[in-house]
Amino acid sequence: MVRVPKRLRLVGYRLLQAIPVLIGIVVVSFLLTRALPGDPAVYFAGPAASEESIEQIRVSMGLDRSLPVQFFAYVGDLLRGELGQSISTGQPVLTELTTRLPASLELTGFALLFSIAVAMPLGILAATRPNSWIDHLCRFVVTAGVSLPTFFTGLALVYLFYFLLGWSPAPMGRLDILYLSPPHVTGFYVIDALIDGDFETARAALAQLILPAVTLGLFTLAPIARMTRAAMLQVLEGDFIRTARAAGLSGHKVLYTYALRNAILPVITTLGMVFSFALGANVLVEKVFAWPGIGSYAVEALVVSDYAAVQGFVLSMALLFVILNLLIDVTYTLVDPRLGMED
């Protein structure tokens, strides 16, 4: 078969394309962090620092050197795989990213699963019955999901399900105080606990996940539902659907085999966008649920001009985007045979 090497070529080509992007990001993130207002040396010198002690901190942080010198030192570290030390949390940036990224991925992943489970059926139903009550319901959910700020939905859910009803465990992060984190394999607590065969901890981790995932999911389901509805509407008006119907195919087959398959491409694109967007943007959800994720880390770092942490965050997000886009492109070729035949 010719298709496999073609797909590999696509992957290789995409990876090559990513290199200039990454170089650009390294330069831009370096320059942008230096352009931040605020002097990290002053901030980290502490409450009663004198001129000399601020100067000592500046030297020890290497901030007394010129920008080009700092930049080449940074690039040199990067090439050795070192992202530097985050001053605000006192940990190496790499350690922080490897512990926090899975936390965010786990949260965003579950949120997206919830979103898809709700939004796609909703979108399909709304498209098949335009202007019916289900279409109005879809519109209502979408509007509410987008317009309610996530910290509000989060707090409202905490108030209802934890504070009033007591159904949900205390919103204290990834695991309740009673449990120890499972041995590190993937960094996803639910999966790690299952690998460890510890169903109790897996259940506890899952219980902690539900509220934040639903909060984030409510926010992300809007674009997915809208895109599903719009794409389905467009496809359902197509000639081939009319033909299929005329040919007497069952409504079920028309809807799911012909219509949905053709409508799914824009939905996948949206999914990719929503995922990467949600990963960085779930700061408020992380704050409300004390989730040790990457979004709140980046914001905290930004606030105190923690250069190494901000640069590490931007770089890892950029890498993630590149990988995600690649995955989406590859998924396209799987879903839509036309793409695989080109070039």
Added chain:
Amino acid sequence: MYRRDFLKGVSALSVGVGALTFLKSMPALAARNDTLVVVTGTTINSLDIHRSGTNRPSYQVAVNCYDRLLTFGHKQLEDGSFSYDYDNLQPELAESWDVSEDGRTLTFKLRDNARFWDGKPVTAHDVKWSFDRAVTLGGFPTAQMAAGSLEEPEQFEAVDDKTFRIRLPHSSKLTLPDLTTPVAIVINSEVAKAHATDQDPWATEYLHRNPAGSGAFKVERWDSGQQLVYSRNDDWACGPVAKIQRVIIREIPSQSTRRALIERGDVHFSQNIPAKDARELEAAGKVKVVSTPIENCLHVLCTNLNFEPFQDKKVRQAIAYAVPYEAIFNNAAYGRGVSMWGGDSSKPESIAWPQPFPYSQDLEKARALMAESSHADGFSVPLSFDLGQADWAEPTALLIQEALGKIGIKVSLNKVPGANWRTVALVEKSLPLHLENFGGWLNTPDYYFYWAYVKGNLFNSSNYDNKEIAGLVDETLYMAQDDPKYAPNIRRMIEIAIDDVPRIPLYQPSLNVAMQQNTTGYEYWYHRQLDVRPLTLKQD
């Protein structure tokens, strides 16, 4: 269902899957009432207070895991809560101490039975190494040691294993209190030296993650950004062994979530809650709320003398008469703290600090003073505040903006992000009108004046320059409090500060904490960190 009920339920199940998995979870955390859960909104970023970049919330590790030579006793306040007592120095690691006739040589005898966690006896060599480290590493620890005139390694001497000596260039009343600060801790120097390298002779990398002390608690677990778990040191020699076996400090960034947790009873203690929550929680009556006025601390409105109109004393006084103190106290401080306006006289009778200034809102007087000033037509000025302090600063700024508008000063608001604040407000001192909240650790008025009223010093963000105050501070800073000249000097400083008002006191803030009814033993400390050592949980 509350956690404690749940725990009881689970422990009642002697067999069963629930109990088995429980053993796999936090060991020994089960039903006994000896684990205390504390929530805080801030993150601990190091276990070593001397390291550069260590933030304030991390100082609690120094408080709870290390010993100092000296500590303070405690006293009961009027409202029945407890506070440390600045006038009552007590031994911690030192068994006794001796001050020479000229006050320049301090000799400490260490406890015989004091041991580090690894069993090694605490010696004067450890004290010397730790103090050398604090004055050499630079940054905050060095500055804080210098406040007690401890500046050079040559000042410290280990006379023998149990005798430690400090030599001072001059006697100072601040030295002994300075030895109680979280900075003046004693570290296990042998463990530290074993992990020192040529680039890192003071083992900052090692101690950053691995405390090596002799204190009442050890660090059992540190999940950066999530939690810190203390476990009790059963062999602590420098005080009564803690009643609580384990303390879990959980970091919960959202204040609303912290409040839900304490109200539902899932945590025992919530550290540093906003004044608004303190008032509401107290009114609800389910949890105990303790508000302690922060000693030697003021929330002030600063007029920067580099800004031309503020060079006129009449303008500054006009502002002091225009500020709506009472509205600020009610709407920004929620009535928590101590009022600092409407004092009796412009000639202070006591040396208490802070004390109310004789200003209160009087718009007629303010307008009259403006009319007499060189800026009778008014002017425009931005009022800046730190976004990190927005909970009190924002309502305060809005009220001031409205009031100053009435005397012809057009105020615009300028919100400065937290990281930028120190640079522009304190280092560059470039903000014309701003809200400031300095509080001195060492509780003497002259210490406050040194930082906040002497030209060039960090917290004098008003750029105030007064030869007489500078001279008085110079003369008084090290002077003993029972010196006959001490009280007159302090009174004169306060008198000038009242008349010149480069800093307009709004109110003295308080430190608010909330705890469950069964949690007792809380003590307020000047460092505003939670000292977990005296805390107990009543069995219920």
